[in-house]
Amino acid sequence: MTDLLLRDARLWGREGRTDLRIAEGRISAVGPSAAGEALADEGAHVEDLDGAVLIPGLVDAHAHVDKTLWGGPWVPRTAGPGLAAAIAYGRDRRAEFGVPNPDFITALLTNMVVSGTTHARSHVDIDPGIGIGAVEAVREGVERLAGRIDVELVAFPQTGILASPGTADLMDEALRAGVKTVGGIDPGGFDGDAEAHLDLVFALAEKHGAEIDIHLHDGGDLGVREFDLIIERTRALGYAGKVVISHAFALCDAGEAVRARLIADLAELRIGLTSVAPRQILPLRELDEAGVTMGLGNDGVRDLWSPYGTGDLLQRTQWFARNAGFSRDADIELALEAATFGGARLLKLDGYGLAVGDAADLVAVAGRNPSEAVLEHPERRLVVKNGRIVAREGALV
Amino acid sequence: MTDLLLRDARLWGREGRTDLRIAEGRISAVGPSAAGEALADEGAHVEDLDGAVLIPGLVDAHAHVDKTLWGGPWVPRTAGPGLAAAIAYGRDRRAEFGVPNPDFITALLTNMVVSGTTHARSHVDIDPGIGIGAVEAVREGVERLAGRIDVELVAFPQTGILASPGTADLMDEALRAGVKTVGGIDPGGFDGDAEAHLDLVFALAEKHGAEIDIHLHDGGDLGVREFDLIIERTRALGYAGKVVISHAFALCDAGEAVRARLIADLAELRIGLTSVAPRQILPLRELDEAGVTMGLGNDGVRDLWSPYGTGDLLQRTQWFARNAGFSRDADIELALEAATFGGARLLKLDGYGLAVGDAADLVAVAGRNPSEAVLEHPERRLVVKNGRIVAREGALV
Numbered sequence: 128m129t130d131l132l133l134r135d136a137r138l139w140g141r142e143g144r145t146d147l148r149i150a151e152g153r154i155s156a157v158g159p160s161a162a163g164e165a166l167a168d169e170g171a172h173v174e175d176l177d178g179a180v181l182i183p184g185l186v187d188a189h190a191h192v193d194k195t196l197w198g199g200p201w202v203p204r205t206a207g208p209g210l211a212a213a214i215a216y217g218r219d220r221r222a223e224f225g226v227p228n229p230d231f232i233t234a235l236l237t238n239m240v241v242s243g244t245t246h247a248r249s250h251v252d253i254d255p256g257i258g259i260g261a262v263e264a265v266r267e268g269v270e271r272l273a274g275r276i277d278v279e280l281v282a283f284p285q286t287g288i289l290a291s292p293g294t295a296d297l298m299d300e301a302l303r304a305g306v307k308t309v310g311g312i313d314p315g316g317f318d319g320d321a322e323a324h325l326d327l328v329f330a331l332a333e334k335h336g337a338e339i340d341i342h343l344h345d346g347g348d349l350g351v352r353e354f355d356l357i358i359e360r361t362r363a364l365g366y367a368g369k370v371v372i373s374h375a376f377a378l379c380d381a382g383e384a385v386r387a388r389l390i391a392d393l394a395e396l397r398i399g400l401t402s403v404a405p406r407q408i409l410p411l412r413e414l415d416e417a418g419v420t421m422g423l424g425n426d427g428v429r430d431l432w433s434p435y436g437t438g439d440l441l442q443r444t445q446w447f448a449r450n451a452g453f454s455r456d457a458d459i460e461l462a463l464e465a466a467t468f469g470g471a472r473l474l475k476l477d478g479y480g481l482a483v484g485d486a487a488d489l490v491a492v493a494g495r496n497p498s499e500a501v502l503e504h505p506e507r508r509l510v511v512k513n514g515r516i517v518a519r520e521g522a523l524v
Numbered sequence: 525m526t527d528l529l530l531r532d533a534r535l536w537g538r539e540g541r542t543d544l545r546i547a548e549g550r551i552s553a554v555g556p557s558a559a560g561e562a563l564a565d566e567g568a569h570v571e572d573l574d575g576a577v578l579i580p581g582l583v584d585a586h587a588h589v590d591k592t593l594w595g596g597p598w599v600p601r602t603a604g605p606g607l608a609a610a611i612a613y614g615r616d617r618r619a620e621f622g623v624p625n626p627d628f629i630t631a632l633l634t635n636m637v638v639s640g641t642t643h644a645r646s647h648v649d650i651d652p653g654i655g656i657g658a659v660e661a662v663r664e665g666v667e668r669l670a671g672r673i674d675v676e677l678v679a680f681p682q683t684g685i686l687a688s689p690g691t692a693d694l695m696d697e698a699l700r701a702g703v704k705t706v707g708g709i710d711p712g713g714f715d716g717d718a719e720a721h722l723d724l725v726f727a728l729a730e731k732h733g734a735e736i737d738i739h740l741h742d743g744g745d746l747g748v749r750e751f752d753l754i755i756e757r758t759r760a761l762g763y764a765g766k767v768v769i770s771h772a773f774a775l776c777d778a779g780e781a782v783r784a785r786l787i788a789d790l791a792e793l794r795i796g797l798t799s800v801a802p803r804q805i806l807p808l809r810e811l812d813e814a815g816v817t818m819g820l821g822n823d824g825v826r827d828l829w830s831p832y833g834t835g836d837l838l839q840r841t842q843w844f845a846r847n848a849g850f851s852r853d854a855d856i857e858l859a860l861e862a863a864t865f866g867g868a869r870l871l872k873l874d875g876y877g878l879a880v881g882d883a884a885d886l887v888a889v890a891g892r893n894p895s896e897a898v899l900e901h902p903e904r905r906l907v908v909k910n911g912r913i914v915a916r917e918g919a920l921v
Contacts, residue, residue, distance in 0.1 A: 201892050201893060201895075201896060203852065203853045203895075204851040204853075205852065206851070406803050406805075406847050406849075408803075432851075433851055434851055434856070434895060434896075434899055435842075435846050435851075435899060437900065445832075446843075446846070449832050449843070450803050450847070452803075454601040454829075454830055454831055454832075455600065455602065456600045456601075459831070495598050496598060498598075498600075498831060499598060499831075502831055502832060503834065
């Protein structure tokens with residue numbers, strides 16, 4: 128593979144204009160673009176970035192690509208209010224639109240790639256109606272993208288484990304089929320027995336040496352109790368560093384003392400969080416200071432749950448920053464860190480970053496600085512995955 | 525002026541593909557695009573819209589174009605938390621960046637035009653430090669746009685009336701200089717004496733036959749009391765239909781009974797509201813059912829207050845709809861109504877709409893339906909103002 132030389136970038140975290148050389152899929156050199164100091168372009172394909180901001184590949188830490196209708200018909204949402212209604216609506220109408228559909232999945236993944244996402248974690252619906260078919264559908268979509276994006280899967284009991292008998296066995300089957308993470312959903316508020324649900328989730332994880340990523344929409348006292356139950360099991364079973372809580376609304380609602388206690392436990396046990404930038408905003412600055420990792424995700428995009436989103440994680444980052452009331456550059460960059468380094472830590476990506484030796488997963492986006500790139504999130508100028516240019520100006524290469 | 529014929533539009537509110545003919549700045553005919561039924565193109569300049577959604581010109585009901593830094597340097601925001609700090613920060617640093625600046629104002633207005641805004645109400649800072657200079661700066665920017673956008677001004681006491689002695693006289697001067705609306709700001713929470721502030725605002729309005737548009741960020745009991753004081757004065761002084769409350773956070777917080785009482789009063793006195801799509805979301809569906817008009821605005825864009833926004837009111841509409849939790853098409857279209865018909869009612873625009881005889885202020889935006897146009901808000905295909913094409917594909921014509 129010919130080396131790639133990216134000239135005249137605003138490399139995130141580095142002053143001045145920068146050149147970056149890539150060899151064998153990794154960053155091989157970084158240096159100033161200034162005349163006389165610039166990296167030699169000998170033997171390299173050269174791309175002039177014209178001062179675009181250069182960041183590492185976006186990491187979508189919470190996706191549901193199996194559910195998408197992207198590229199398909201417009202389906203007006205008619206679900207009633209509330210979580211249970213949305214779950215039933217999605218389950219009951221998906222067949223009508225042929226969901227999961229590898230064409231839709233490919234179309235959404237394509238949008239994710241051209242907007243700079245190089246890695247994603249996607250929760251895949253597992254239930255008696257559909258079995259583990261969604262695992263195969265997502266894998267097919269990912270294969271069609273031919274290495275332009277890595278997607279790891281979560282065996283996700285969208286319709287419950289206890290509420291949907293047979294699901295535990297199907298999750299077991301998905302894990303045997305290579306899925307690496309066990310999902311869960313509102314153990315008390317939706318599935319009706321917090322302890323039993325969580326015991327099943329942790330048992331499946333232990334059986335397969337899998338990690339855990341649990342949807343927790345439950346707020347208030349119930350949500351806090353579920354946090355405590357997860358924390359208790361994580362500690363007792365030696366699962367530190369292997370658990371993520373997604374949405375985690377209870378932490379947004381909680382009073383200061385409870386929040387501080389939970390955050391201390393999360394930090395101790397390296398339990399990560401993900402947000403999809405709803406109105407309930409996780410206290411990112413506080414989490415960061417405590418050493419708790421938060422990732423950002425696109426959640427469901429244009430599916431039977433939600434018509435929002437396009438797959439562009441920078442747009443989602445802007446939504447998060449705005450709803451968080453961030454206006455300082457350092458805060459907006461903290462949101463961008465969640466969309467990049469945060470997700471990378473949750474997904475345990477090796478060699479992720481902008482240093483020499485790191486994997487060459489990179490996104491160039493116009494802007495005078497990272498804040499402006501987030502706020503305007505124009506079409507990505509260039510996306511590089513494993514040292515290969517995979518997208519340019521909003522289209523696959 | 526040659527007639528203009530727009531072919532093959534998805535006209536908002538009408539089934540099927542539609543042709544629309546424009547003569548003398550007004551919509552002169554509307555009919556199906558179907559073969560054999562299409563409007564004659566004789567004597568007209570024809571634009572094929574390829575099935576783009578066609579909506580009336582966007583009405584930005586709450587802007588602050590005088591404050592913008594658009595097109596200028598990137599200024600990292602370093603204001604402390606809270607409203608008073610933001611106000612002081614904006615006042616103390618504007619001179620450093622030459623704000624208000626007709627070049628910046630023109631750059632932002634250009635973005636507004638190319639994204640389909642045909643009318644705006646802009647609150648213009650009036651205070652002893654700057655006098656009424658911002659009125660002239662905005663007027664200069666608007667003049668440079670040469671009829672592509674109409675902007676009406678509000679004499680806005682950003683730094684208070686009581687808190688900033690001399691401001692009342694300057695507002696009086698602005699109103700003598702042709703400004704048509706009197707502004708106000710948190711009469712109790714910021715300016716320190718709710719009755720005195722409101723009495724000054726209403727007295728200025730009565731003196732000049734002006735309308736009123738008051739910023740009300742105050743929440744809780746104070747905010748509710750201020751609502752009541754505004755309602756009381758509106759009723760006592762015969763100001764029904766001439767008052768707008770902007771932001772109106774107290775209505776978001778209020779309990780059900782208080783909210784219902786306030787909404788009934790707003791409806792009776794035709795007091796309008798504006799929102800700029802923050803996390804605190806006005807109960808738009810409830811307002812609409814009660815007959816209360818809400819408009820949407822871009823607020824400050826890329827200024828010393830906020831780095832957010834681009835001037836695109838469809839993006840703001842998407843933010844409102846998402847934070848409101850809207851997922852049904854009818855709800856998303858209700859948000860779009862606020863950004864169009866709602867603002868038009870607040871600004872009392874004559875002949876606004878999509879019927880024959882209405883002013884030909886129109887925006888074509890790609891999408892299979894209005895919801896999709898709002899959610900994706902791609903570059904506007906065509907913008908027509910008073911029957912003239914003023915922008916195409918994101919650039920001025």
